[in-house]
Each structure stands twice: as structure tokens, then as C-alpha cells.
Amino acid sequence: MTNSNNTIELGKFLKWAGVVQTGGEAKILIQAGRVKVNDVIETRRGHKLVEGDRVFVNNRSFTVELN
Numbered sequence: 001m002t003n004s005n006n007t008i009e010l011g012k013f014l015k016w017a018g019v020v021q022t023g024g025e026a027k028i029l030i031q032a033g034r035v036k037v038n039d040v041i042e043t044r045r046g047h048k049l050v051e052g053d054r055v056f057v058n059n060r061s062f063t064v065e066l067n
Helices: 010-016 023-031
Strands: 007-009 035-037 048-050 054-057 060-063
Touching (some): 007 010, 010 048, 010 054
Antiparallel strands (some): 035 054, 054 060
16 A cells, blocks of 8 residues: 555544444554554554554454555
8 A cells, every 4th residue: 555655543443454444443442452563552543654554453464564
């Protein structure tokens, strides 16, 4: 996934990765404290992810790759 700032918002990343289908689903999942970024619970849907960040959700892990 590419973007001019080399960042992607957490909610958009969850949609892109197929974890959720809508931004509303992402919001609920994130606000419920069920998403970790780099082993820290993240409750902000707009949190900016950068290359190499690790996202953990629903017993799955993802590494952010922006190119």
C-alpha cells in the first residue's frame, strides 16, 4: 500500500488487510481495545502506521510494508 507520507491510518490498514469490511467495523474493533500496534493497545482509528510497525488483531499479526 502506497501513500505520499509513507504512513497509513490504522483503520484504513485494517480494511486493506481484510480484517474488517468497513470503517465502522474498524472503529468498533479499535475502540474495544482489541488492536495492538507494536505490542501496545491502540484505541485511535486515525493512528498513523509507518513501515515496519506490527499490528496484532484477532490472533493475527501483520507487518506494515509501504512501498
